[in-house]
Amino acid sequence: MRHTLTLFLTLAAFWMLNSGHTSVLMLSLGTISVVFVLYIAHRIDVVDHESQPIHLSYKLPGYFLWLLKELLLANIAVVKSIWLGKNFISPAFTTIKATQKTDIGKVIYANSITITPGTVTVDLVGDRLTVHALFQENLDILKAGEMDRRVSRLEN
Amino acid sequence: MTLDINTIVEILSGFCLLIGSFLCISGGVGILRFPDFYTRMHAVGVTDTLAAGMILVGLMLQNPDALVVIKLLMILVMTLFINPTASHALAKAAFHNGLMPVLDDTEILNSKERNKTTDNDLEPK
Amino acid sequence: MLIAATLAVLVAMILAIIRGIVGPTLYDRILAVNMFGTKTVLLLSLLGFVMGRPEFLDIAIVYALINFISVVGVLRYSGTFELKQPSAESKEE
Amino acid sequence: MIGLLIDITLLTLLVGVAIAIARMKDLFAVAMLAGIYGLLTASFFVAMDAVDVAFTEAAVGAGISTLLMFVVITMTGRSEDPVRHKPLLALLVVTITGSLLIFGTLDMPYFGAPDAPIHTHVAPRYINDSMQEVGVINLVTAVLASYRAFDTFGEVVVVFTAGIGVLALLSVARRREDDAVIELVNDSMHEQHLILRIVTKMLIPFILLFALYVQFHGDFGPGGGFQAGVIFASAIFLYALLFGLSTARRVINQSIIRLVAAVGILLYGCVGVVSMLNGGSFLDYNVLSSDPIAGQHLGILLIEWGVGCTVASVMVIIFFNFAGRQEDNQKAQNEEDIDANRAL
Amino acid sequence: MLIGLYNYWVVVVLMMIGFYIVIAHGNLVKKIVGLTIFQTSVFIFYISIAKVEGGTAPILHAGIEVYSNPLPHVLILTAIVVGISTTALGLALTVRIKEAYGSIEESEIQSQDNQIQDAHTQGALSQSTESRESP
Numbered sequence: 001m002r003h004t005l006t007l008f009l010t011l012a013a014f015w016m017l018n019s020g021h022t023s024v025l026m027l028s029l030g031t032i033s034v035v036f037v038l039y040i041a042h043r044i045d046v047v048d049h050e051s052q053p054i055h056l057s058y059k060l061p062g063y064f065l066w067l068l069k070e071l072l073l074a075n076i077a078v079v080k081s082i083w084l085g086k087n088f089i090s091p092a093f094t095t096i097k098a099t100q101k102t103d104i105g106k107v108i109y110a111n112s113i114t115i116t117p118g119t120v121t122v123d124l125v126g127d128r129l130t131v132h133a134l135f136q137e138n139l140d141i142l143k144a145g146e147m148d149r150r151v152s153r154l155e156n
Numbered sequence: 157m158t159l160d161i162n163t164i165v166e167i168l169s170g171f172c173l174l175i176g177s178f179l180c181i182s183g184g185v186g187i188l189r190f191p192d193f194y195t196r197m198h199a200v201g202v203t204d205t206l207a208a209g210m211i212l213v214g215l216m217l218q219n220p221d222a223l224v225v226i227k228l229l230m231i232l233v234m235t236l237f238i239n240p241t242a243s244h245a246l247a248k249a250a251f252h253n254g255l256m257p258v259l260d261d262t263e264i265l266n267s268k269e270r271n272k273t274t275d276n277d278l279e280p281k
Numbered sequence: 282m283l284i285a286a287t288l289a290v291l292v293a294m295i296l297a298i299i300r301g302i303v304g305p306t307l308y309d310r311i312l313a314v315n316m317f318g319t320k321t322v323l324l325l326s327l328l329g330f331v332m333g334r335p336e337f338l339d340i341a342i343v344y345a346l347i348n349f350i351s352v353v354g355v356l357r358y359s360g361t362f363e364l365k366q367p368s369a370e371s372k373e374e
Numbered sequence: 375m376i377g378l379l380i381d382i383t384l385l386t387l388l389v390g391v392a393i394a395i396a397r398m399k400d401l402f403a404v405a406m407l408a409g410i411y412g413l414l415t416a417s418f419f420v421a422m423d424a425v426d427v428a429f430t431e432a433a434v435g436a437g438i439s440t441l442l443m444f445v446v447i448t449m450t451g452r453s454e455d456p457v458r459h460k461p462l463l464a465l466l467v468v469t470i471t472g473s474l475l476i477f478g479t480l481d482m483p484y485f486g487a488p489d490a491p492i493h494t495h496v497a498p499r500y501i502n503d504s505m506q507e508v509g510v511i512n513l514v515t516a517v518l519a520s521y522r523a524f525d526t527f528g529e530v531v532v533v534f535t536a537g538i539g540v541l542a543l544l545s546v547a548r549r550r551e552d553d554a555v556i557e558l559v560n561d562s563m564h565e566q567h568l569i570l571r572i573v574t575k576m577l578i579p580f581i582l583l584f585a586l587y588v589q590f591h592g593d594f595g596p597g598g599g600f601q602a603g604v605i606f607a608s609a610i611f612l613y614a615l616l617f618g619l620s621t622a623r624r625v626i627n628q629s630i631i632r633l634v635a636a637v638g639i640l641l642y643g644c645v646g647v648v649s650m651l652n653g654g655s656f657l658d659y660n661v662l663s664s665d666p667i668a669g670q671h672l673g674i675l676l677i678e679w680g681v682g683c684t685v686a687s688v689m690v691i692i693f694f695n696f697a698g699r700q701e702d703n704q705k706a707q708n709e710e711d712i713d714a715n716r717a718l
Numbered sequence: 719m720l721i722g723l724y725n726y727w728v729v730v731v732l733m734m735i736g737f738y739i740v741i742a743h744g745n746l747v748k749k750i751v752g753l754t755i756f757q758t759s760v761f762i763f764y765i766s767i768a769k770v771e772g773g774t775a776p777i778l779h780a781g782i783e784v785y786s787n788p789l790p791h792v793l794i795l796t797a798i799v800v801g802i803s804t805t806a807l808g809l810a811l812t813v814r815i816k817e818a819y820g821s822i823e824e825s826e827i828q829s830q831d832n833q834i835q836d837a838h839t840q841g842a843l844s845q846s847t848e849s850r851e852s853p
Contacts (some may be wrong), residue, residue: 379775388732392735401745401748419765423769438802454744472731480723482723483829485766488767500789501776511777526796529800532803533800536806553832580832633797688803708808
């Protein structure tokens with residue numbers, strides 16, 4: 001029920017932000033559409049704690065700021081290697097452990113790795129992530145586990 | 157000479173767009189220059205995240221219209237949300253189908269032949 | 282500056298197309314298409330501003346969504362989606 | 375100037391991609407390039423101010439068409455036979471035709487000329503008077519749904535007919551699959567594609583809502599029934615791709631989809647008939663309400679809704695039939711393989 | 719002069735590439751891709767014609783006087799959706815041909831057809847000789 005409500009609210013916000021029309025006709029069409037989409041979403045069974053991670057929401061902004069900083073640093077490194085040529089990269093490949101308990105936590109972690117240039121999550125099986133990195137150093141940083149800890153902290 | 161807020165925003169926007177353009181081209185060069193599929197994927201990651209972000213932020217600063225800013229923001233969020241997922245899916249598919257990454261330097265030198273062999277592997281029967 | 286950014290995006294598009302044509306593997310091509318899609322989204326956003334009517338950003342949103350769907354579709358039907366048993370553990374380590 | 379530069383670059387790229395398509399033997403690569411080709415065309419349409427068209431092409435050219443191509447290639451084989459049928463003769467024919475056509479273009483008015491014949495007949499009326507006559511700020515919607523509604527009706531019928539055609543050619547009687555089996559397959563898939571699945575789950579409601587938004591905002595900006603239908607259908611494709619066709623078939627009832635396709639057209643036709651009953655001509659919305667403008671709005675809303683329903687459901691029907699066929703073929707293939715192995 | 723007609727020339731070139739694919743390639747799927755290219759060239763032609771120098775998208779907005787011509791946009795918008803439906807129909811036929819002939823190469827289909835035809839004519843001949851002999 002909680003998830004339905006949040007989905008309803010986000011959908012309504014999505015509609016209003018997109019539309020920007022406040023006439024009665026548009027608002028009522030919007031309400032009908034949102035309810036209809038809610039019905040379909042329930043029918044195809046995509047409303048649950050995984051698609052509506054409300055329990056994480058208030059911690060996410062802080063994490064995103066941190067991720068943004070990481071992103072900037074990683075970009076500089078990759079761009080440098082692009083222009084300097086292939087002798088300056090040292091592709092590496094390894095498996096690391098994710099300490100998150102829930103699926104959604106693992107997904108956030110895996111996507112954070114992928115979104116940072118220089119590292120890509122190649123596989124996610126159980127709690128093991130296979131990561132391909134452009135530089136050996138990237139992997140060392142990942143193994144140090146700062147990102148892992150931060151995502152785990154989101155969970156509880 | 158006084159700097160009013162509009163000029164500052166204008167300059168900021170120009171700066172963001174400039175960085176974005178540079179990153180865009182870098183990514184494009186990277187996808188051509190890097191030796192194998194997985195490393196190319198990192199190059200694409202650059203353009204997908206920071207370049208897109210910079211250009212979209214630069215555009216947001218260009219226009220004071222709220223609706224336009226919100227839509228740009230929405231595009232930004234979607235790019236940041238969707239692209240890593242797509243990249244991951246792609247990398248996973250490639251990995252599970254036996255496309256092995258080129259790892260150390262000696263292998264990079266041989267990457268030409270490697271690429272050829274992978275192509276042959278994928279050659280239709 | 283807008284014009285410079287548009288040109289930069291166009292250049293990146295050309296480079297992506299070259300990768301798409303050269304290949305060599307199917308995955309490289311999919312990667313190129315994916316990147317091309319992102320570039321298209323940026324180009325469309327920029328075009329609106331260049332031509333002075335930035336209110337048509339809906340199209341760019343659709344592109345972002347469709348791009349995702351086509352990548353998933355392509356993976357699904359290139360016979361690479363039903364994964365064999367994960368061999369990650371046997372590799373490395 | 376910059377507009378012209380973008381225009382020329384995009385067109386040149388289009389030619390490059392088209393030539394690459396012509397030369398490639400691997401059909402998968404051809405389909406990928408066809409996707410790029412669709413994206414390029416759509417960008418070109420935006421540069422040419424045709425935002426509504428770009429909207430449709432985005433979803434169709436880059437999304438659905440590539441997807442269908444892929445499904446078909448998995449069934450028909452990936453590589454093309456290297457033998458060509460008299461390429462020199464073909465080249466000759468093509469060159470002659472092309473040069474004749476280029477000779478023909480010499481008489482065309484220059485690109486963008488404001489006094490070209492096409493801009494002097496009906497277009498001024500659409501641009502200047504449609505606000506008083508129809509009251510919709512998106513002129514494309516006004517022309518599509520009001521001035522040329524009869525034409526659009528025909529197009530929708532064609533789409534519907536094509537859907538029926540695909541149904542007739544490809545539909546197979548399906549045995550009901552066991553729920554438990556579907557459940558099992560789903561669970562294993564969930565393990566394997568965790569990230570994709572969770573992101574898709576988050577995304578689908580928004581794609582659906584976005585499609586409806588496009589449907590109802592066709593009056594104010596680019597959008598309308600055709601675009602909305604295609605986007606809505608692609609959300610369902612995404613679901614079917616990730617959660618399996620049998621799951622999608624179970625939650626999205628096939629007979630209801632077929633019904634909706636027909637109802638869409640009927641709705642369109644009925645609006646026409648009602649306007650006739652009210653004393654107007656077929657699809658003349660002015661008589662639908664006491665105030666002509668209100669009548670126009672009502673009429674456009676209804677027929678766009680009809681178009682949206684039909685297009686969405688026909689696209690879903692087409693995709694489900696192709697994908698179902700593919701799945702059956704795959705199954706048969708697998709069984710054959712197993713038999714062959716056993717024989718060895 | 720060169721710039722003024724460039725769009726139309728590109729359209730002709732694209733159309734001819736599509737045409738070439740259709741007549742010179744034997745693979746049916748490739749032929750359909752060729753048809754798509756051909757089709758798209760027509761779309762580009764219409765949209766190019768609709769452009770007015772200095773105009774913007776045909777969505778009314780205060781303070782804008784010049785709009786591109788909306789009529790070709792309407793025609794092409796519907797044509798795109800109809801185009802995908804007909805392409806789907808073509809692809810469906812291809813799938814059926816593959817199932818019936820085991821191939822989608824034109825030459826192979828032709829030769830199989832010829833064999834069947836030959837078998838038929840021979841069968842008919844032998845039948846007629848039989849019928850002549852039997853009384």
